[in-house]
Amino acid sequence: MRIRLLLLCLAGLIVVAGWRQVTRSNRLRPQPNPLTAWRSAAEDLERRLALTPGDAATRSELARVYFVHEEFARCLEHLNTLCIQQPGNAQIHARLALTQRSLGQMVAALASARRVVKLQPNHAEAWQLQGELLAAQGLDDAAIAAFDRALVLNSASYEALLGKARSLETLYGEQRPVSTAAILRPVERAVALQPERTDGLNTLARMLFTLTGEVARATTLARKSLRLNPESAYPHLILAEIMLASPTAGQLTEAAEHAQAAAERDTRNPEPLYLLGKTRWRQRRVKEAIAALERSLRIRSLPQTVYLLSLAYQRDGQPDRARRFAEVYRRWNGFLEQRKVLQAALRHRPRDLELHCRFAELYLSTGDVAPAENWLRKAELLAPKSPRVRQLWRGLEEQKRNPPPHPFAVDDL
Amino acid sequence: MTYNRLLLIVAVLLLVSGCSRPTAARPRVTKVLPPPILPRFEAVEAGRLPFRHDNGSSGRFYYPEIVGPGCGLFDFDSDGWLDLFLVQGGALPGARSRAPLTNRLFRNLRNGSFAEVTARAGVGGVVAGVKSYGLGCATGDFDGDGHADLLVTNFGRCQLYRNRGDGRFEEVAARAGLTRSGFWTSATFLDFDRDGRLDLFICNYIQYRLGDDVLCGKDLRERDYCPPGYFPPTTSALYRNRGNGTFEDVTRRAGVTSPFNKALGVVASDFNRDGWPDLYVACDLTPNLLYLNQRNGTFRECALERGVAVSEAGEPQASMGVDARDSDGDGKFELFVTNYWMENNNLFRPQGDGFTDESYAAGLAQPSLPKVGWGAALRDFNNDGWLDCFVANGHVLMKPEFTTPGAATRQSNQVFVNLGRGNFRDVSASSGPDFARRRMARGAAFGDVDNDGRLDVLVANNHDAPVLLMNRTPRAGHWLQLQLIGSRSNRSALGARVTVSLPDRTLVDEVRTSYSFASANDHRLHFGLGAATVARLVITWPSGQRQTLSNLSADQCITVREP
Numbered sequence: 001m002r003i004r005l006l007l008l009c010l011a012g013l014i015v016v017a018g019w020r021q022v023t024r025s026n027r028l029r030p031q032p033n034p035l036t037a038w039r040s041a042a043e044d045l046e047r048r049l050a051l052t053p054g055d056a057a058t059r060s061e062l063a064r065v066y067f068v069h070e071e072f073a074r075c076l077e078h079l080n081t082l083c084i085q086q087p088g089n090a091q092i093h094a095r096l097a098l099t100q101r102s103l104g105q106m107v108a109a110l111a112s113a114r115r116v117v118k119l120q121p122n123h124a125e126a127w128q129l130q131g132e133l134l135a136a137q138g139l140d141d142a143a144i145a146a147f148d149r150a151l152v153l154n155s156a157s158y159e160a161l162l163g164k165a166r167s168l169e170t171l172y173g174e175q176r177p178v179s180t181a182a183i184l185r186p187v188e189r190a191v192a193l194q195p196e197r198t199d200g201l202n203t204l205a206r207m208l209f210t211l212t213g214e215v216a217r218a219t220t221l222a223r224k225s226l227r228l229n230p231e232s233a234y235p236h237l238i239l240a241e242i243m244l245a246s247p248t249a250g251q252l253t254e255a256a257e258h259a260q261a262a263a264e265r266d267t268r269n270p271e272p273l274y275l276l277g278k279t280r281w282r283q284r285r286v287k288e289a290i291a292a293l294e295r296s297l298r299i300r301s302l303p304q305t306v307y308l309l310s311l312a313y314q315r316d317g318q319p320d321r322a323r324r325f326a327e328v329y330r331r332w333n334g335f336l337e338q339r340k341v342l343q344a345a346l347r348h349r350p351r352d353l354e355l356h357c358r359f360a361e362l363y364l365s366t367g368d369v370a371p372a373e374n375w376l377r378k379a380e381l382l383a384p385k386s387p388r389v390r391q392l393w394r395g396l397e398e399q400k401r402n403p404p405p406h407p408f409a410v411d412d413l
Numbered sequence: 414m415t416y417n418r419l420l421l422i423v424a425v426l427l428l429v430s431g432c433s434r435p436t437a438a439r440p441r442v443t444k445v446l447p448p449p450i451l452p453r454f455e456a457v458e459a460g461r462l463p464f465r466h467d468n469g470s471s472g473r474f475y476y477p478e479i480v481g482p483g484c485g486l487f488d489f490d491s492d493g494w495l496d497l498f499l500v501q502g503g504a505l506p507g508a509r510s511r512a513p514l515t516n517r518l519f520r521n522l523r524n525g526s527f528a529e530v531t532a533r534a535g536v537g538g539v540v541a542g543v544k545s546y547g548l549g550c551a552t553g554d555f556d557g558d559g560h561a562d563l564l565v566t567n568f569g570r571c572q573l574y575r576n577r578g579d580g581r582f583e584e585v586a587a588r589a590g591l592t593r594s595g596f597w598t599s600a601t602f603l604d605f606d607r608d609g610r611l612d613l614f615i616c617n618y619i620q621y622r623l624g625d626d627v628l629c630g631k632d633l634r635e636r637d638y639c640p641p642g643y644f645p646p647t648t649s650a651l652y653r654n655r656g657n658g659t660f661e662d663v664t665r666r667a668g669v670t671s672p673f674n675k676a677l678g679v680v681a682s683d684f685n686r687d688g689w690p691d692l693y694v695a696c697d698l699t700p701n702l703l704y705l706n707q708r709n710g711t712f713r714e715c716a717l718e719r720g721v722a723v724s725e726a727g728e729p730q731a732s733m734g735v736d737a738r739d740s741d742g743d744g745k746f747e748l749f750v751t752n753y754w755m756e757n758n759n760l761f762r763p764q765g766d767g768f769t770d771e772s773y774a775a776g777l778a779q780p781s782l783p784k785v786g787w788g789a790a791l792r793d794f795n796n797d798g799w800l801d802c803f804v805a806n807g808h809v810l811m812k813p814e815f816t817t818p819g820a821a822t823r824q825s826n827q828v829f830v831n832l833g834r835g836n837f838r839d840v841s842a843s844s845g846p847d848f849a850r851r852r853m854a855r856g857a858a859f860g861d862v863d864n865d866g867r868l869d870v871l872v873a874n875n876h877d878a879p880v881l882l883m884n885r886t887p888r889a890g891h892w893l894q895l896q897l898i899g900s901r902s903n904r905s906a907l908g909a910r911v912t913v914s915l916p917d918r919t920l921v922d923e924v925r926t927s928y929s930f931a932s933a934n935d936h937r938l939h940f941g942l943g944a945a946t947v948a949r950l951v952i953t954w955p956s957g958q959r960q961t962l963s964n965l966s967a968d969q970c971i972t973v974r975e976p
Contacts, residue, residue, distance in 0.1 A: 177630055177637060177812070213782075246773060278725070304727030307717065314718045314767050326717035333700055333729065334672055337646065344643035348627040 038069050056085055063095065072102045090120035097129055101136075104370050107377045109133050117149075124153035128160040131167070137374060138343070140167040151186075161190035162203055169207065174343075180211040191221075201225040202234045209242055218242060233266035240275045244282070255279045270299040274308070281308060286315050301408055303332045332408050338362055353382045353389075360392050364399060367406050372396055449830045450889060451840050452794035452801060454870065454882035456847040461526050461881075464499045464517045468876040469546065471507035474629070474638050476621050477568040478505065479809045480598060480677075483549030483788075483856030483931025484873035487561050489534065490580055493970075494521040495860045495935055497871060499879055500565060501538065503546035506623060514544045516565060525863065525883075535582050536574050538565055545569055549856060549931025553602025555611045555654060557904040566597035566615060566931065575658075590660045593650055596621050601927035603681035603690045604903040604955055605667075606710055610654035611903045614669070614692055616676030619644040630812070637810050641675055641697040641731065649676045649694065653710075668711045673699035678735040680928045682746055683908065685766070688957060690908045693721065695732035695750055719767040721748055721759075730756040734789040734857075734930035739921050740775075740800040741835030744912075746923075749777075751786025751804055751930070754813070754820045758786050758804065762835070776837040777802060777829060784824055785809060788857025788930040792868050796890035796941030798920060799831035805872050805930075807853035823851035826872065845882070852877050860935025866892040866968055868939055873932070891942040891967035895950075897924055900975040902955035910953045911938055915945040942967050 045062040049055060059078050066075035079096045086092055097112035110133045116126035131146035147164035150157050165187040172178040184207060191200040201221050209218035219242055226235040236258040243255035256279040262272035273296035280289035293309045296302070310325035339362060346355050356379035363372035373396060379389045468478040485498035497519040504514065515537030519527035531537050538545045546568040552561045560576035571591050574582035586592070596618040602611040621644050630637035651669045652660035664670060669692070678695035685691065689706035693716075696702060700722035704712035716722035723729045731753035737746040741762065748761040748768060757778035761768035772778035781804065788805040795801065806824040813820045828844045829837040841848040853875040862869040867884035874880065893913065897906035906924045913920040926934050942948060946967045952960040954975050965971065 174640065174642070177635075246779075302727075307723065307727035308725075310718045311720045311767060314720070315765055319718070319766075322718040323715070326715070329717055329727070330673075330700070337642075337673065337699060340642035341645045344627050344639070 038065060041065060042069075054085070056082060059085075060092070063099075067095070067099060067102075070102070072099050075099050076103060088119060090116045090123055090126070093119065094123065094126050094129065097126070097133070101129075101133060106133055106137055106370070107374050110137070122153055124150045124157055124160070127153065128157055128163060131160065131163050135163060135167045135170070137371075138170075140170045143167040144171075156193055158190050158194055158197065158200065161186040161193075162200060165190075165203065165207070169211070172211070174340075183207060183211060196228060198225045198229045198232060198235070201228070202232075202238060205235070205238050206241075209238065209245075215242055215245065231265060233262040233269065233272060236262035236265065237272060237275065240272070240279070244275065244279060249283075252279055252283050256283075268299060270296040270302050270305065272296075273299065274302055274305045277305070277312075278308060281312060286312055290316060301328075301406075303329060303336075303408075306332065306408070328408055335362065335366055335408075351382055353379055353386060356382060357386075357388050357392060360396075364392070364395055366408070367399065367404050369396060369399055369403075372399075449799075449832055449838075450795040450797055450886060451830060452828055452844050452884065452886045454828070454845040454847060455885045456845070457525070457881040457883060459878050462497065462499070462519060462879060463529070464501075464519075465878045466499070466502060466874060466876055467514055468502045469505035469508045470876065471505065471509065472636070473505070473507050474636055475505050475623055476619070476638065476644070477546055477548065477596065478502070479638050479875065480568075480596075480618065481548035481855055481875065481931060482873045483566075483599070483933075484858045484871050484879060485550045485552060485563070485933035486858040486860035486862065486871055486935050487552040487563070487926070487933050488936070489518065489561060489563070489576060489582075490520065491560060491578070492521075494523050494864065495862050496521050497527060497862075497881070498536070498550055498563065498933065499873060500547040500550055500856070500931070501544065502548075502876075503538075503544040503568075505546065513539070515539055516547055521862065530580065533580060535584070536563060536565070538567070538572060540572075540584075545572060548596075548598050549600065550933050551600035551602060551613075551927045552933040552936070553611045553613075553907060553926060554903075554905045555602060555613070556658060557610065559898075559904065561905070561936065563933070564600050564602075564613065564615075566600050568596055570594050571597050571600075571615060585658065589658060590662065591615075591652065593662070595647065595650070597650075598677050599679045599927065599931045601679050601681045601692075601925070602905065602907055603692070604908060605651070605681075605690055605692075605706060605712075606653065607689065607955060608654075608656075609899070609901060609903055609956070610656050611905060611907065612654045613650075613652040613660060614679060614681065615650045615652070616679050616694060617647045617649045617674065618677060618697070619675050620647045635812060637812055644675075646673055646675045646696075646699055649674050663710070666710065668713065669704055671702050671714050673729075674702065675699045676702075677733045678750075678930050680735045680737050680748075681908070681925060682737040682923055683910070684737070684746065684748075686745075688953075690955075693735060693737065693748060695735045696729070697733070698729050698731045698753075700729045701732050701750065720770070721750075721761045721768045724756065724759075725770055730759075732759075733785075733787045734805075734928075736790045736928040737923075738791040738800055740791050740802075740831060740837075742799070742918055742920075744919060744921050747791070747835070749789060749791050749802065751789045752781070754785050754808070755782050757781050758789070760835075771835075775835055776832075776839070780827060780829075780839040783820055784827065785820070787855045788872065788932055790857065790859050790929050790934070792859050793831075793939065793941035794828065794868055794884055794889075795830065795886045796867065796892045796943070797831075798890065798915065798918065798941050798943040798945075799833055799835075801831050802829040802837055803827070803857065803859070803870055804829075805854035805857040807855060807875060821851060823853055825849060825851050826854055826857075845885075847880060847882060850880075852880070855930060856932035857929050858932040858934050859929065861894065861937070861939065861970075864970065866894070868935075871932075889941075890944065891946055893940045893942055893948055893950075893965060893967055894970035895938040895940075896936070896970060896972040897938070897952065897954075898972065898974045899954060899956070901958065902975055905936065906954065906975065908955040911940075912951045912953075913940050913942075914949045914951075915942060937970060 063078040082092045093116045097109045100109035113130040127150035131143045134143035147160045150160035168183040187204045205218045205221035208214040222235040222238040240255045240258035243251040259276035277289045277293035290312045306329045310322045314322035360372045360375035470478045482500040486495045499517045501514045501516045518531045518534045520530045549566040551564045560578040563574040565572040573586040575585045598616045600615040629639035651664045653663045675697040676694045681690045692704040694702040703716035734751040736749045745763040750759040758781040760772040760775045762771045784806040785808045786804045791800040804827045808822045827841045830840045856873040858871045870882040872880045899906040909924045949963045
């Protein structure tokens, strides 16, 4: 028995050593520089297209290359041309919608996605994309309907299942009558369909923890996700949240470790450092809490970070700073409160021009040009010649030229 | 060798202990405390309180329907026995005609029964044949004549009943200047400018008119009430007592105009111990407000930086009821706030010049998650000298099981016993059969109804009969009750702080009648003394004057006048 075990270990070591050797030799082999390789390919295609501008296949390939390498503006140029050349091609409109979304042109993207399903009503991905675009604009009721259409056409659409669950969760957050079981059902199905995909595992773990308080299962799923993708920050984030929920000293230590691990893996996300700060705050290590929260804030300002910092500064004997941060948080809350009220009114009067204008105005007051633009476009559809809309457009253009300081920004750390 | 190894082990142990990180929760219990006496309550039969709240519902889902009612325990006839006041809703458009609705005042007959005296007292709330839609009440002697006056908060205009002292009240709201219409919920009398006259703070909930309702719920057939976010915040009201029977609206001048005001609960207390009453306002899904008195007629709102505005995650909660008392025996008042389903009730303990939410460590959070908490208080129900906790629960949705699984519209109330130094245990299951009954509870008023030294609870239930829970805790400790009468201070002595010295510890409390939710409470201070039979106390009157009383025997209610 022992000899067999020994042999097995030896075999394992040989395999590992062999694999390392292979990867090392692969690394030594000269590789083309991927950065320049795609550019020269794109230049080749551009040259070819200059000679034959009507060559749709080449233009389509060029657009694909630009999309893959995140040159969305150039991709959009070619897709627009293709749309003119082939107005009945649903696939091109679908790609146009994806590109517009990547550029943050949500209203245009939604229009393109709608054109796709008009041209090809059985285009499941287009319905799913439409759902995602509607959800991104806070229109979750309509998003759910679109996801449902996608699921009728393809009941195994992983993205549509997750999208639907997320939209239902948003409605639940607005205290709309959505049951937690209804939220969990699609995401459970997505995970059952593809049990090794980590986005579903992470979503399910988070939802189980926040919606139903099923800590044990949420922990198991998050740990599984972590095993499948140890470099991902997300499962660490969920585990840190779980450890923080009913903390003992040991759990706080673990929460800090997970938050730290998440921060190392995702340096552009302010959430891990916020959680680290929160853990330190709970541990009554105020200075360390402030340090972590300030780092989080430097990445991006979150309301919870601003709030906790105001508490930490107060505790640290910096009342002026505490007051200032509390003020920023207050402004933030004021914005959210106004938005909530407008959303409710809009449900009551969905075609009310004044409400659309007030939404645009609200976003302009926070310097958020993109959503303001979206609301103005919608307002324009309701009343194309409205002087009020025109006036708001002027304000928006002015903001684009001279962006005002963001009212929630804290820039004196 | 062995000796060296031993030294090494000791050194390592020392090192480990020195390096260990501080634990999250500070140790609270420093000595072994005896097992707590379990509070026990017995519900008075419904027949003794012939009243049923009517929320005026008709299937149109008007918002006021789910907010009230509050209730009151106050001695309107100054006979030394608490009488009962029950706030009635009212007819709303579309409601089927029912028997005429009125608020009800019940006189305590001192034998466990009550006689209805509403009509004679004139506090029914009917104006020109129409019953104002009542939501809550507050009491205080605003004209300083020695008789407790009554404010009834309504959806519409409030009613201020001046107690004439002969068993009758006169409605003086309009004459007194309380003319603003609103969605008035809780209220508190307080002497914010310390001029010896009781001023008035009234919580205003949201901007709402009948007919403003957006359709909420699953669909048209399964409509339900909308979340509060659907309605804009509004401004509460602060009225300064001019001393001539009228009030001046100083809301704006005093700076109590937070844009987040969706006020449901309020407690006035001197939170920063500067001798001036402050205000803490519980708001529904907007940040709670802490108005610190600036001693110049204005307030500064600072709940956020003091850590009592929102959850630790930085999210506003749906807060309803509130109380402020010392539950851990450190002489400083904690803030207790009740919240919505899956938002734990908060116990904010003072730390430095702010507060920290220690509800989980205190044992008050977890059991509150499946409940929607309303009226509540930290009171000593077993007279062991440690404040216990009572929470009245009830949902606001008609079909809560849909959005809030496991939560029912009707919920049971909860009582938590203090295990010592502010650690609580849910003992509802062993506190009497009424804690198994489910209702839509709202207001809860606390006081010693039968003058047996044990605090009873009156709970007002939405669209249901109230319940009077008589405290029958066996082997409860000794007690002392104080009725304070101000002279230089306001006559009700609201805001007076009393410190009771016992052989092994010190108790502290403040005179107030408004806490919990939309309810008026026993004006008398109540101290559980445990095994102590003699106490010494120091009164700090709102005027600043201090008064010491020594060798007070336990188990009595004494009246103390401000010298």
